[in-house]
Amino acid sequence: MIVGRNGAGKSSLLRMIAGLICISAGRLELTGGEVDITLPEQTHYLGHLDALKPSLSVRENLRFWADYLGDSGSAIESALAVVDMVPLADLPAAYLSAGQRRRLSIARLVAVPRPLWLLDEPTSALDVSSQDRLAGLMRHHLAGGGIILAATHGPIGLENARELRMGPL
Amino acid sequence: MSAFISLLVRDMRIAVRVGGGALMGALFFLIVVTMMPFAIGPDLGLLARIGPAILWLGALLASLLALDRLFANDHDDGSLDLLMMGRMPLELTVAAKAIAHWLTTGLPLVLIAPVLGLMLNVEMHAMVWVALTLLAGTPALTFIGLIGAALAVTLRRGGLLLAVLVLPLTVPVLIFGVAAANAAIVGPAPFGPPFTILCALSLASLVLGPVAAAAALRAGQE
Amino acid sequence: MAIIDLANPTRFLNIVNRALPWLAVATVLVFVFGLTRILNSPDDYQQGATVKIMYLHVPAAWLSMMCWGVMSLAALGTLVWKHPLADVSGKAAAPIGAAFTFICLVTGSLWGRPTWGTYWVWDARLTSMLVLFLLYLGVLALYWTVEDPGRGSRAAAILALVGAINIPIIKFSVEYWNTLHQPASLFRKGGSAIDPSILLPLLVMATGFTLLFFTLHLAAMRNEILRRRVRAMRLIQAQELAEARA
Numbered sequence: 001m002i003v004g005r006n007g008a009g010k011s012s013l014l015r016m017i018a019g020l021i022c023i024s025a026g027r028l029e030l031t032g033g034e035v036d037i038t039l040p041e042q043t044h045y046l047g048h049l050d051a052l053k054p055s056l057s058v059r060e061n062l063r064f065w066a067d068y069l070g071d072s073g074s075a076i077e078s079a080l081a082v083v084d085m086v087p088l089a090d091l092p093a094a095y096l097s098a099g100q101r102r103r104l105s106i107a108r109l110v111a112v113p114r115p116l117w118l119l120d121e122p123t124s125a126l127d128v129s130s131q132d133r134l135a136g137l138m139r140h141h142l143a144g145g146g147i148i149l150a151a152t153h154g155p156i157g158l159e160n161a162r163e164l165r166m167g168p169l
Numbered sequence: 170m171s172a173f174i175s176l177l178v179r180d181m182r183i184a185v186r187v188g189g190g191a192l193m194g195a196l197f198f199l200i201v202v203t204m205m206p207f208a209i210g211p212d213l214g215l216l217a218r219i220g221p222a223i224l225w226l227g228a229l230l231a232s233l234l235a236l237d238r239l240f241a242n243d244h245d246d247g248s249l250d251l252l253m254m255g256r257m258p259l260e261l262t263v264a265a266k267a268i269a270h271w272l273t274t275g276l277p278l279v280l281i282a283p284v285l286g287l288m289l290n291v292e293m294h295a296m297v298w299v300a301l302t303l304l305a306g307t308p309a310l311t312f313i314g315l316i317g318a319a320l321a322v323t324l325r326r327g328g329l330l331l332a333v334l335v336l337p338l339t340v341p342v343l344i345f346g347v348a349a350a351n352a353a354i355v356g357p358a359p360f361g362p363p364f365t366i367l368c369a370l371s372l373a374s375l376v377l378g379p380v381a382a383a384a385a386l387r388a389g390q391e
Numbered sequence: 392m393a394i395i396d397l398a399n400p401t402r403f404l405n406i407v408n409r410a411l412p413w414l415a416v417a418t419v420l421v422f423v424f425g426l427t428r429i430l431n432s433p434d435d436y437q438q439g440a441t442v443k444i445m446y447l448h449v450p451a452a453w454l455s456m457m458c459w460g461v462m463s464l465a466a467l468g469t470l471v472w473k474h475p476l477a478d479v480s481g482k483a484a485a486p487i488g489a490a491f492t493f494i495c496l497v498t499g500s501l502w503g504r505p506t507w508g509t510y511w512v513w514d515a516r517l518t519s520m521l522v523l524f525l526l527y528l529g530v531l532a533l534y535w536t537v538e539d540p541g542r543g544s545r546a547a548a549i550l551a552l553v554g555a556i557n558i559p560i561i562k563f564s565v566e567y568w569n570t571l572h573q574p575a576s577l578f579r580k581g582g583s584a585i586d587p588s589i590l591l592p593l594l595v596m597a598t599g600f601t602l603l604f605f606t607l608h609l610a611a612m613r614n615e616i617l618r619r620r621v622r623a624m625r626l627i628q629a630q631e632l633a634e635a636r637a
Contacts, residue, residue: 334532337529
């Protein structure tokens with residue numbers, strides 16, 4: 001868990017690890033990851049923006065990211081079921097609420113298996129039941145050998161999380 | 170579906186559904202070609218002589234205006250970040266977007282060019298050749314414009330910077346496109362040499378464009 | 392002394408500070424020599440004394456292209472070898488190259504007035520220079536209008552390399568276009584064959600312009616390094632203020 005005040009640099013740190021910001025010094029290494037692909041290719045990044053196209057349906061959005069980020073044939077339907085979006089699957093993404101958009105982004109993490117998850121304030125816009133569901137997904141990911149780096153202002157439901165405090169002491 | 174095809178299909182699906190894209194470009198083409206006689210005068214002989222040039226200029230400007238949207242949408246909703254984290258090389262990613270862009274904005278220009286040629290009193294048998302030069306040349310315009318679009322989006326500048334960067338680079342395409350079109354209509358210069366050079370420019374830009382655009386996207390990261 | 396030794400900005404500044412006065416003096420001397428040779432050179436049988444504009448126009452054209460070459464090398468340094476001073480070099484070279492191109496266009500235009508009767512004519516070389524000028528303006532736009540100097544420099548470096556590939560193609564296409572539209576043979580610049588009495592002043596002026604370029608380039612690099620230091624110091628100052636207040 002990465003904690004700190006606004007402006008401390010939590011989002012920038014996550015973006016650096018995701019490869020979206022150039023690093024001027026230092027090195028990033030994923031122990032236990034695959035050696036012949038880059039770090040961003042093994043990372044899921046869940047930022048403030050949702051990367052959803054309003055003119056495409058929920059299912060089409062998810063299917064695109066699954067095909068692009070992973071292999072074709074990824075488990076779209078089960079991912080939609082996990083975040084409880086199956087009834088909305090054919091709705092254009094323009095009609096989703098903020099919480100539903102968040103859940104759809106989380107479905108992307110479920111549909112394509114990648115070891116490292118970078119989450120930037122993942123519980124924002126989520127109601128309590130969705131937050132519990134997210135905590136369950138995170139526990140499942142960690143149990144399967146994955147890593148999560150989450151930047152957050154408050155608790156996100158993970159016990160025994162190590163804390164990285166950023167900003168002035 | 171492979172990543173390349175899925176991106177191509179997604180972009181085309183969005184362009185078709187949002188509706189503005191293909192039709193807006195064609196509409197702008199029509200308007201520009203309509204404005205030219207107001208400036209030049211209704212002399213049909215003159216219009217017929219410069220008709221291919223007007224068509225090419227209109228296609229160039231219409232392509233340019235549409236380029237703004239190529240990366241801007243993805244940048245604004247965070248998709249560009251994720252596109253850069255995929256398994257596919259970034260060069261192929263931008264190439265897929267460029268192909269989708271050409272199919273939805275460049276190709277319609279080629280298809281309505283014969284109709285506009287009628288308005289400019291270009292003979293019908295010549296129109297086929299003019300449309301052929303547009304077919305060979307508009308991919309070059311899209312792929313060269315790709316570089317400007319990539320530079321402008323990461324720097325968060327608008328369409329004017331894009332135009333300033335791209336237009337000088339498209340001068341060869343314009344020159345050879347109009348030369349080939351004129352050769353087909355007026356003769357006696359042969360159609361072959363400028364047309365093959367035009368095709369060569371398009372093929373070269375198919376490689377240079379995505380490479381430079383991917384480099385620009387990477388260089389534009391903070 | 393390898394290029395990498397110059398990577399340290401402070402050491403680079405020391406070298407520049409020592410070399411610059413010599414370069415400036417050398418530039419002035421060469422220009423003085425060149426101008427005296429020009430005064431003694433023959434007039435053209437057709438144009439009279441106006442042919443002497445060539446001694447400004449042609450070297451300016453050569454320099455404008457050489458400058459793009461320097462920018463391209465700097466671009467490779469920025470993008471491929473990540474040399475620390477490469478983007479400073481490119482940013483310093485761009486306005487100088489644009490200025491040389493502008494001088495070439497203006498002198499060409501002034502030359503055209505008495506000889507062709509018009510201030511502008513779409514002949515192949517002037518037109519290629521005009522397109523080159525537009526490309527320079529694009530690069531300048533990228534260097535100067537972007538707040539973060541690092542990103543602007545990288546973007547400008549890409550445009551410099553794309554331009555380096557494209558500029559020969561543009562020149563070729565403009566020559567082709569020109570022969571299509573003006574098949575009648577045009578006035579040949581520089582009069583007849585290059586006589587030594589014309590060639591020598593031309594080369595002297597070219598050398599003078601080259602020295603001028605290097606003088607200005609190094610001075611501009613020095614300015615840019617100092618400018619960046621000021622910016623960095625301001626940023627540190629702002630950060631310290633923010634932390635003190637917190």
